[in-house]
Amino acid sequence: MSDTPPDRLSNDPRSKFYDEALLERGIGIRFNGIERHNVEEYCISEGWVRMAVGKALDRRGQPMTVKSKGTVEAWFLLPAGDSED
Numbered sequence: 001m002s003d004t005p006p007d008r009l010s011n012d013p014r015s016k017f018y019d020e021a022l023l024e025r026g027i028g029i030r031f032n033g034i035e036r037h038n039v040e041e042y043c044i045s046e047g048w049v050r051m052a053v054g055k056a057l058d059r060r061g062q063p064m065t066v067k068s069k070g071t072v073e074a075w076f077l078l079p080a081g082d083s084e085d
Helices: 022-023
Strands: 006-010 027-031 034-036 039-044 048-057 063-069 072-076
Touching: 022 027, 027 039, 027 048, 039 063, 039 072
Parallel strands: none
Antiparallel strands: 006 039, 027 034, 027 072, 039 048, 048 063
16 A cells, blocks of 8 residues: 555445545645534545535435535545554
8 A cells, every 4th residue: 555545535334435444544634724523525626625524414314514625635544554453
């Protein structure tokens, strides 16, 4: 695995941008200069994040989200090859 996170990644297993192996390493997100911990999906090239809004759920039991545009930076929390066992 490389040390560069993908351009687009999602927490939702139903999404085609979901990758469990990458999510196990942990992803850090900085949006408009502020580190965020409630990001459900991001796209670096298009400059947006989809963030959870409170604890509200939609009718399918998924978190309610809002899409915001701005500067997105992503990094891995764990180096390649490390795993928490």
